[in-house]
Amino acid sequence: MKPEGSDVGLLVVGHGSRDPRAAGEFRRLVGAVRERAPGLAVEGGFIELSPPPVSEAVRSLVEGGVRSIAAVPLMLLAAGHAKDDIPATLVRERLTHPGLSFRYGRALGIRPELLELVDERIRAAVPEGEREETAVLLVGRGSSDPDANSDLAKVARLFYEGRPYPLVEHAFVSLTPPDVPTALEKLRRLGFHRVAVFSYFLFTGVLEERIRHQSASFAAEHPGFGVSYAGYFGPEARVADLVLERYREALRGDIRMNCDVCVHRVALPGFEEKVGAPATPHYHPDEPGHHHHGHHH
Structure with missing residues (x-):
């Protein structure tokens, strides 16, 4: 190496x-x-x-x-x-x-091994006999960057190709629509009774937990509509x-x-x-002499 x-x-x-x-x-x-x-x-x-x-x-x-x-x-x-x-x-x-x-x-970036990991997580959450009736929702962090947001749409499409799931949608947990409840409602109106939700996140945290809770709340409010939470990538x-x-x-x-x-x-x-705006470093709160201005997630 x-x-x-x-x-x-x-x-x-x-x-x-x-x-x-x-x-x-x-x-x-x-x-x-x-x-x-x-x-x-x-x-x-x-x-x-x-x-x-x-x-x-x-x-x-x-x-x-x-x-x-x-x-x-x-x-x-x-x-x-x-x-x-x-x-x-x-x-x-x-x-x-x-x-x-x-x-x-x-x-x-967009990589086949990451798509394989998504596949493994969702297969673990959805029994084999149910896959052809189960829609998939991939939920990203959400960004003010259209390029990154469109990458998640590309991931959703690539995940759909060659797999048994009838529909793969994407949503975001912050900063940009559609949010998790909106995307789940869309799938419900399209006639799906089962959805597997995967958080397109490397690690757990405030936002990953929010996706988990929003998915569970939506399922609780809509009897007959089942949401399986398939987790996130992890280390x-x-x-x-x-x-x-x-x-x-x-x-x-x-x-x-x-x-x-x-x-x-x-x-x-x-x-x-x-366009052409200067790049500025984040100042970490643990670094001396730097006050962190207004950057909230």
């Missing part, structure tokens, strides 16, 4: 959560990445909400002799965090550590493998970020003001 005499380290960058279970799952995933790459220096840090901040993870790598860092954003889809906040944070770290070089990998071995794949890609310089419909480059309707 590590070239001879190399002083390259892997920085896994997470979003952070108010839920300590989410931070624990992130640490388990970083541990799984370490196990798969003995000899590679691996550290994980967060841009907000959970300790340790990115700056602390970078400091640990530097103290261990790393001179070049490949950073991989631990995000399923590339929205503002992966496109904006993390690169800006890395620029800040480069100013703090002159002589340290950075490469930046891409978000985990899975295949996700750890994908992080290493993104690390290797960053080292090779083969980064294929989708810039064709990126709001930072293309004037999309209603988002024109974002």
Whole structure:
């Protein structure tokens, strides 16, 4: 995994959560990445909400002799965090550590192994004989970035292809419609009596719990309409493998970020003001001297 005499380290960058279970799952995933790459220096840090901040993870790598860092954003889809906040944070770290070089990998993205994991979770929640009558609802975080939101629609379509489920819809738990109750109501009106809901999230947390509760509440309010909750990805071995794949890609310089419909480059309707807007780092609450302004989830 590590070239001879190399002083390259892997920085896994997470979003952070108010839920300590989410931070624990992130640490388990970083541990799984370490196990798969003995000899590679691996550290994980967060841009907000959970300790340790990115700056602390970078400091640990530097103290261990790393001179070049490949950073991989631990995000399923590339929205503002992966496109904006993390690169800006890395620029800040480069100013703090002159002589340290950075490469930046891409978000985990739309991948067959993630679709396989969704499939496994849903098959575990829906008995084989019921699959052909069960609709699937994939629920994402939701973003102010149309590109990321449309990626979830693409995931839903790819998941539908070649599988027995008659309909695969998508919804979002925050920031953009349709929300979970709206999507479930649509499926109910289309005549479905059974829906499997999967949270398109790496880890648990406030929003994942909200999806779980909203699904259960909707089912309770509509007798005869069954909702099976299929969970979320969790700190899975295949996700750890994908992080290493993104690390290797960053080292090779083969980064294929989708810039064709990126709001930072293309004037999309209603988002024109974002074109060319400067990227700004998040300031983590655990970093000295920085007040975190108005960023709420």
